[in-house]
Amino acid sequence: MFEKILIANRGEIALRILRAAKELGIATVAVHSTADSEAMHVKLADESVCIGPPAARDSYLNIPGLLAACEITGADAVHPGYGFLSENAKFAEICADHEIAFIGPKAEHIRIMGDKIEAKRTARALGIPCVPGSEGGITDDDEAMRVAEQIGFPVLVKAAAGGGGRGMKVARTALDLSEALATARTEAKAAFGDDAVYLEKYLEKPRHIEIQILGDGLGNAVHVGERDCSLQRRHQKVLEETPSPALNQDQRQKIGEICADAMRKLKYSGAGTIEFLYENGEFYFIEMNTRIQVEHPITEMISGLDLIVEQIKIASGAPLAYRQEDIDLRGHAIECRVNAEHPATFRPSPGKILYYHPPGGVGVRVDSAAYQGYVIPPNYDSMVGKLIVQGRTRNEALMRLRRALDEFIVDGVDTTLPLFRALVRNSEIQDGAYDIHWLEKFLAAGGMDHHE
Numbered sequence: 001m002f003e004k005i006l007i008a009n010r011g012e013i014a015l016r017i018l019r020a021a022k023e024l025g026i027a028t029v030a031v032h033s034t035a036d037s038e039a040m041h042v043k044l045a046d047e048s049v050c051i052g053p054p055a056a057r058d059s060y061l062n063i064p065g066l067l068a069a070c071e072i073t074g075a076d077a078v079h080p081g082y083g084f085l086s087e088n089a090k091f092a093e094i095c096a097d098h099e100i101a102f103i104g105p106k107a108e109h110i111r112i113m114g115d116k117i118e119a120k121r122t123a124r125a126l127g128i129p130c131v132p133g134s135e136g137g138i139t140d141d142d143e144a145m146r147v148a149e150q151i152g153f154p155v156l157v158k159a160a161a162g163g164g165g166r167g168m169k170v171a172r173t174a175l176d177l178s179e180a181l182a183t184a185r186t187e188a189k190a191a192f193g194d195d196a197v198y199l200e201k202y203l204e205k206p207r208h209i210e211i212q213i214l215g216d217g218l219g220n221a222v223h224v225g226e227r228d229c230s231l232q233r234r235h236q237k238v239l240e241e242t243p244s245p246a247l248n249q250d251q252r253q254k255i256g257e258i259c260a261d262a263m264r265k266l267k268y269s270g271a272g273t274i275e276f277l278y279e280n281g282e283f284y285f286i287e288m289n290t291r292i293q294v295e296h297p298i299t300e301m302i303s304g305l306d307l308i309v310e311q312i313k314i315a316s317g318a319p320l321a322y323r324q325e326d327i328d329l330r331g332h333a334i335e336c337r338v339n340a341e342h343p344a345t346f347r348p349s350p351g352k353i354l355y356y357h358p359p360g361g362v363g364v365r366v367d368s369a370a371y372q373g374y375v376i377p378p379n380y381d382s383m384v385g386k387l388i389v390q391g392r393t394r395n396e397a398l399m400r401l402r403r404a405l406d407e408f409i410v411d412g413v414d415t416t417l418p419l420f421r422a423l424v425r426n427s428e429i430q431d432g433a434y435d436i437h438w439l440e441k442f443l444a445a446g447g448m449d450h451h452e
């Protein structure tokens with residue numbers, strides 16, 4: 001097992017990793033930018049190293065700085081969290097070259113899944129169902145037209161290097177196609193420095209359902225159920241729940257087993273998430289994330305597993321200590337991503353938290369690095385924390401969520417808490433009757449207007 005883990009991240013996920021390391025008796029090193037000297041992860045780690053100025057490219061993305069911090073502190077492993085360097089294959093390789101364990105999958109797998117065209121090709125070869133679309137990248141407009149007519153309009157132009165919903169454009173008819181291609185290419189070039197795009201059938205009313213998997217790199221792999229992340233704004237997840245209200249046990253087992261089996265064939269190592277769109281009873285692969293995800297706690301709540309502990313054990317070379325039949329999913333869990341943003345306009349609201357009172361009680365978990373007096377810096381994402389609730393049934397989880405949201409107080413900055421208070425009281429949400437467009441329609445119809 002490792003002796004000392006350097007956490008190459010900040011905020012709630014840095015704290016989350018630190019907690020897992022402590023429970024395993026592993027020493028921790030926090031790194032931080034000058035904007036984060038007062039951050040909770042710095043206060044709670046055994047050691048800390050300042051690695052640069054506020055801009056992420058000079059601090060949390062600064063690979064030489066991170067390696068130097070490992071060297072100085074004698075860390076023998078790095079956990080990248082999510083975002084920042086978590087899906088950077090080069091960083092994983094450089095760590096290995098310096099005999100520092102990267103707590104994540106093999107660089108080769110990060111690379112394959114980081115290129116969406118390659119990821120889709122691999123998924124198809126592994127028996128994972130995919131969205132109909134172009135076989136590979138699309139280079140000219142005539143070819144695009146041929147593919148689009150084959151799969152049928154509407155189609156979606158997507159960036160091979162995509163992420164965060166950027167470089168994605170819908171073409172409803174043949175007339176829109178060349179413009180959609182041009183816009184997606186320009187956006188992709190600007191955001192990722194790579195203008196490769198591909199085509200997919202545009203699904204009108206899908207849900208976003210993703211499967212959590214764990215593999216040990218030795219050919220063992222399990223799935224830990226699904227998460228329904230259909231409540232999105234601008235392709236960003238807002239609230240997640242597990243199990244999905246749309247699936248029955250049969251469907252769950254079937255898609256879960258397809259994913260676990262694919263990971264066994266790939267000899268995948270670590271935690272990963274296989275993301276699907278789900279429509280009319282069919283699953284369509286969209287991408288795989290080769291890291292821990294923001295919404296991982298809901299899976300922990302129903303499985304009893306600590307996914308970060310599992311990541312650490314796997315990276316240290318341990319085989320999975322359980323088989324699929326040992327994974328026992330119980331009850332229901334829901335997560336709300338509470339951001340420092342206006343609940344109706346979503347304008348970021350960095351600044352000082354004047355009063356902070358997180359909820360507690362049975363079945364309530366708050367993963368947050370916030371505290372009273374903490375100043376949320378304007379340089380990074382605006383997350384205040386994640387409120388996670390668990391119940392024996394979906395109804396119990398919803399009732400618990402309602403009361404936990406009513407207890408939660410964050411003064412001094414705007415937060416999205418009022419949005420969640422409205423959502424948990426909405427009858428369609430209560431019925432689980434929502435798709436990936438539901439939230440934007442709710443907002444456009446003035447669902448939060450009294451907050452303007």
Ligand code: ADP
Nearest residue numbers: 162163164165166200201202203208235286436
């Ligand atoms: P990114 O990596 O940019 O987040 P994804 O491929 O994961 O891109 O897609 C993000 C979101 O975009 C999905 O959750 C879904 O809301 C929407 N989306 C992606 N592909 C399609 C599709 N073929 N049809 C309809 N919506 C899609």
